[in-house]
Amino acid sequence: MASVVSSQALYCFFSTPEITPRFRVRVQSGSGGGNSKVSPSDSTLVSGEKDKKVGGRIDSWNASLKGGVKKKSVKNVISGDLDVLWDDGYGTKTAKDFFEGAKEMIRPDGGPPRWFCPTECGQPLKDSPILLFCPGIVGVGLALTLHHKALGKVFEVRCLHIPVNDRTPFEGLVKFVEETVRLEHASSPNKPIYLVGDSFGGCLVLAVAARNPEIDLVVILANPATSFDRSQVRSLIPLWEALPDGLYNALPYLLSFVMGNPVEMARVNIEYRLPPRLQIEQLFQNLIALLPHLSDLVDLIPKDTLIWKLKLLKSAASYANSRLHAVKAEVLVLSSGNDHLLPSGDEAQRLKRTLKNCTVRYFKDNGHNILLEDGVNLLTVIKGTGKYRRSRRIDLVLDFIPPSMSEFKQGYDEVIGLLRFATGSAMFSTLNDGKIVKGLHGVPNEGPVLLVGYHMLMGLEVYSLVPEFLREKNIMVHGVTHPVVFRERQGVSSPEFSLNDWMKVMGAVPVTASNLFNLLSTKSHVLLYPGGAREALHHRGEEYKLFWPDQQEFVRMAARFGATIVPFGTVGEDDVAELVLDYNDFMKIPVLNDYIRDANRDSIRLRDKSKGEVANQELYLPGVLPKVPGRFYFLFGKPIETRGRKEEILEDREKANQLYLHIKSEVERCIAYLLKKREEDPYRSIVDRTVYRALHSPLHEVPAFDP
Template sequence: MPQLLGLAQKYQVFSLVIPRADRSHWDELLTRIEVEVERVLKESSRRQAVFVGESMGAVVLTLFLSRRPDLAASATLVNPATAEADEADVISPWLSVTQLPDELFPIVRFLAAPLVQDSSHPEPFLGPFRKVVQSLETLPQDTVAHRLRLLQESRRMLSDRVISSIHVPVAIVAAANDRLIPSYRESERLLKLFPKTMRLSKLVGGHAMLQNEDKFSLAQVLDTFDKFCAAGVCREITLDRQNLTDVKALKEYSYTELDSVQSRLDGLRRLVSPVFVGMERIPASGEKPILFVGNHVLLGFTDGPLLVDHMFQTRKILVRALAHPILFEGTPRETGGPPAFSVTGVPIIGAVGVSPRSLFSLLRQNQHILLYPGGAREACKRKNEKYQLFWPANQEFVRMCMRFNATIIPTASVGVEDALEIVLDSEELTRVPYVREWLLSQFKDRIVEARRWRNNVNDDKTKLELIMPLVRVAGISRQYFGFGRPIETSEYSDREGSSDERDIADQIYQRVKRELESLIDTMRVERDKDPYKEASERIKFELLNRAVPPSAWEWETKEGHCFEDYSS
């Protein structure tokens, strides 16, 4: 049995074998399994077991869990053969094949083996391929036909309602290159349905993933999933409109209007296929304000709206983005619609103009807030400044956070600046005859109004900060958002008003900046490992699989991907 040696080091392993001559229907089969599991648990003096099911075994396991979830500590489904009742029928063609003459069926088994085998293996007709062929040879023709009919029947039995009622921690393992059944697309559906679940997406492995022990360790998967569960990462998430913070900005809009903003972002999401990593690090409690401190990407059109939208969809939390006041021009709240910045055309819910007063007010209300300290200077980068931070020396936002015991979460955004190439930056544009005077005349009054609370609104350097560079699109890159570990300012609350308050605030300020820079570097390294970072490969995968392609981060929850170091 594959994987047995690794599993036996930690577990007492039992394997369920359905005899080839068995023609039981589901009720009889599941009853026998239930009796056998109870017997094994009683003899082992245990109340629960860890279950693993592969392919059709995952179907058997899911049906069993729907009857006896109390017997399972956790379950792992590998390349599950479950499917929606209205999913395209991939079973009937195989049933037709089982009606072929006996002398032709061995040829069919041999031809089916490459569909089961890992297509990325360098020696497709050796090693693991032999194991696949041998395993297929053990199944007589009438046995294959009976089990295919069971699979057809299971589609009706495993409705969305049944799967959603299974409150057992479930790990779903799926290979993106499974060519036998659409298990990766099915894993996306199951990830949404199981209340407590995580998914491990493998770029390679094929349908017979467990056959290749050199590349895939089931024992390691179970150990990692167990650590995630112990850390509370695999948890039940209830999405309820009541979770929304009761703020004035939301009272202005109906839920229909709020949902319309999300639908308007659908095209952008499909275009950049955003990946969110580290959502498990964001505290679930709303007892304290949370400040997301991020890097503003070039042009700054997409990072804020996508982040705010993702938090709204996954947790029904409204993140209040502190945006440059110039972006609200032409979009007065009295128009009745959700705010959509006229400069960018990208909608964002609940944004407010950035100022110390706005930040103070939102912190006092225990809000979730998004701040880009680099502001317009980072959005209007010049050449050779990719992903650099341009933060002011003033650390006032940290002192406000200390006053309200806020949690600061460094938030990195990567991808946009790999897709855009600066042709002319603001300095180069202003060297063009007559262009400098025209640009300054266009922005002068707006900058003065936007920076009224600052003292440097009249110098030309500040005025040039809002001049966007001339760029060309070099490609449509995937966007990545990473959340760092929370920094609790409540640890320093006793220093408020003390003589060293400014020094402490400066230390926290520098720590946030260092951790954000480190997070950006990490995200960029992992981005380079993603085979679907560019649009051409993503589109090809989505057309073939009708699912969002995996990324460099393998483990994920309903909210997004997880950092691997969290499981160590």
């Protein structure tokens, strides 16, 4: 862990002897006041034993979905030290753990504000950036409880603890955090520094960012309190000052419902695949267990502390707002739609308009304490919005973090669960001897592997293909996709975490020569569609027709790295939807045709120099009518080795072209095979598959035709 410099070594596990040493602690005083003064000097790191309650036992994630993810462990070839479908711990800790930990830490110890690292964070990957967390009004610094394990894998995590009796003014806290930021920047000038601010902490990190525009900062704001002046809480300060102590004791119960959403807090560890009745029972039990802890807010925020912190919050909001124009940092705002404490939705829009580089993600069901509630995995949001990097510039390949088991479950079950259920994909592959078998056994486990195939209507097959490789082989397939997926959405006032964000979490990268180069050089499995957008947005009557360019550059790139090329075909789009309005139809409709032209005029253009139909890359949303779903079928052809043929293919363009045409013909052969064989499938209809599932097995085990 990189050092934090302080002027005097102060070893502290908090002064109360009953507290088990559960945190690695650094103590460093702020210059603006507080109960003890420690002038800056050399760093001190004190490691406490992991106790069983916090740092020890963590309930393991179910290593398989219904039907099973293979137990085989496959290292991610990019991160090197992090397995695909790794355990990020999300769901093993809840708001109850936050209250229990906060109750121990809240006891006065006479110390100043300090940094600590929960032992749950563990040891991060090599060259991980530092993440400094600044808490909300409570100040204990444990609001990342649900995220400690995940963040600790890819960040050096430190959390700010502000003791309950501390009275350091806001400027003093700013200088305290700023000193740490500057020292970290001096020790690692080429690494970004992540500042995460929750509510009040959002004002704190914005103030630090405004004062240090020359430092590479990534600022993440969770319902920042910069909107305090427009909240109802501000007008209640005089009332709370006059409130008798007896009435104040009842206030935390009301305050807890205002500050957060107890139902969303109680949902964190509920399995989505449970039957609705069992989910409701578990939710009720969780709420019953959580409610007694709400009274702990009396201890966490005594009356005098609450009045002080509300005045501190007023000062913080004013300070931060007056300096927003100076913020040059990359900013990500997490905004709740159910925040009854602050107008966070409107504030996120204001910050996006004011700050120069600001991204917003809106979570409509969450309350003020968004980091303690269900549906917001902080690391997932950072990854999905493209904010994770280890150096000044992001490398979408080398900075990629493989999906965790909880991300796979959420993406697989919630996001694309309905499509997966409706299409019931059947996978077939070809062994080296030419035999076709059920499953993906014929696709090599060792990379680099280039999967080259047909893009169905709107690319629907991707949402089955990538998860199936994860489920059956624990292999991360990186799709190279149109750059429009990576563009921030314009004109959306409250953008939610979307399917495009999930595509990034699941390994998609923009289709560029450099990204393909990096993926193959790291021996990855890469998904490539030569037909691109023209194939995925084909016209009526063009189903299963390939639109490939004349150039065979991917063949030459594969040969350069000795990659194995696996051609594949997929069918089923005509069993799911009927294309009724294509591009030609839309261009005949007044107003709508102008809208499509304007949208494409501003979009990124690919293959401008290509010839033929593949050069037509106009983007639009086709008009389709859904059908009673049939089934998706995939056939991966016999692997084609390029190892040992580098010189031959790179130097002889004719031989490269012959290989290119061979791959194309293999894709067409796979499509023809599937179109014929699917007629023999007794479970092609969703009705037949549903009945079979109810009587026999999970979705992926529903049989198809005999290959």
